[in-house]
Amino acid sequence: MIVSAHEKFATGRPGGKRAVLKFVDITGADLSGRNLTEVDFSGSILDGVKLVGANLERANLFGCDLRKSNLTRARLVRADMRGACLRGANLTQADLTQADMRVGQISIPHPSKGLSSLTHTQREGSLDEAVLAGATLDGSQMNDVSAFAADFSDCSLRNAKMTGANCRGANLSGAILDGCDVGGANLEGANLSCAAMNGVDVSRARTSSTTNLAGVIVAPTEEAIAKAPELWARAQANHAWVVSGGKQGQPANFDREDLRPLGGKLKGLRLTAMSAKGACMVGLDLSGAHLQGANLDGADLRGACLAQADLRGARAYQASFIKADLRQALLSPLPLGARETPSSLVSAQLRYALARQADFAKAHLDGADLRGCDLTGATLSEASLQGAELGAVIGLEAALAA
DSSP: OHHHHHHHHHHTOTTOOOOBOTTOBOTTOBOTTOBOTTOBOTTOBOTTOBOTTOBOTTOBOTTOBOTTOBOTTOBOTTOBOTTOBOTTOBOTTOBOTTOBOSOEEEEEEETTTEEEEEEEEEEOOBOTTOBOTTOBOTTOBOTTOBOTTOBOTTOBOTTOBOTTOBOTTOBOTTOBOTTOBOTTOBOTTOBOTTOBOTTOOGGGSBOOTTOBOTTOBOSOOHHHHHHHHHHHHHHHHHHHHHHTTTSSOOOOBOTTOBOGGGTTTTTTOBOTTOBOTTOBOTTOBOTTOBOTTOBOTTOBOTTOBOTTOBOTTOBOTTOBOTTOBOTTOBOSOEEETTEEEOOBOTTOBOTTOBOTTOBOTTOBOTTOBOTTOBOTTOBOTTOBOTTOBOTTOBTHHHHHHO
């Protein structure tokens, strides 16, 4: 009854009342999929609670015990989680954008004397052994949090604050850490292989010989920055080639180039038939871009925005689209006179990609990794998925039937 009344409150319906459930014990409760926006659970015990897909935006979880809770795909945007214990919790694909997980001090009422006698306890945020694979923690406050042996693989931690955090033995492989502050953090034994770390000063963190930094992508080199005007000229020539029907300009060649210094300049540009094999395109804004017939084999497009982009007939063998935004993207066949060329994403990585309403009709996705991909409203009719990894894909059956 309390939760139902709160959902009315959250949606502005009559009879609604905000749920204030301080210092309560709801161990093992199932609140999956419920709208708990701005709920107040401060100081409560939610041990083992199921909150799969729940909306906890701006919720007050100050000092909560959330050990072993299931928060898979939960929305925790700007949630107050100071001093919360999430040891062993499952936060796979959860959205913790701007969440606050710093140290918190909580006042516990006396069992019999109530508020007349309080015990003040300082609690550090704990993510020890928690699973946050594919989660979004952009701009989150994680100063001094304990995340021993936590799984942050394929996470997005852009501009997060992790000063003094204990990430000893944590798995940060493939994570996007651009702009993250790790000053004073303990990264001994941490796995940072292939992580994107533009603007991250690892020298200020505590590392050791057991810290795995293999394949880390750091800030663009001075050479790459100096080359940006030339790359922009190539992109403009490609655009002119398309607009003029081939009379001016030519298809761009970006093979193995670092395109990050171009920022959002490629947004909406006509880059049909361009080649960007092995290019570094992490976090680029390519929304609305025309990429028909483009060659993206081996390109790194982690966290890139390709919303409404036209990728018909594109090749992306072993390309990485992890945490990429592919909403309403076109990956159906490209008509070429009497024939058509299907899009090829063979062995591509699309883990945790947002591909709602995307069109993958007849696409070749053999051997692709789509674990955790959101295909809500997408189309996969006649697509080839032989050997593809499809664990925890959202909306898969509907997409195949569409």
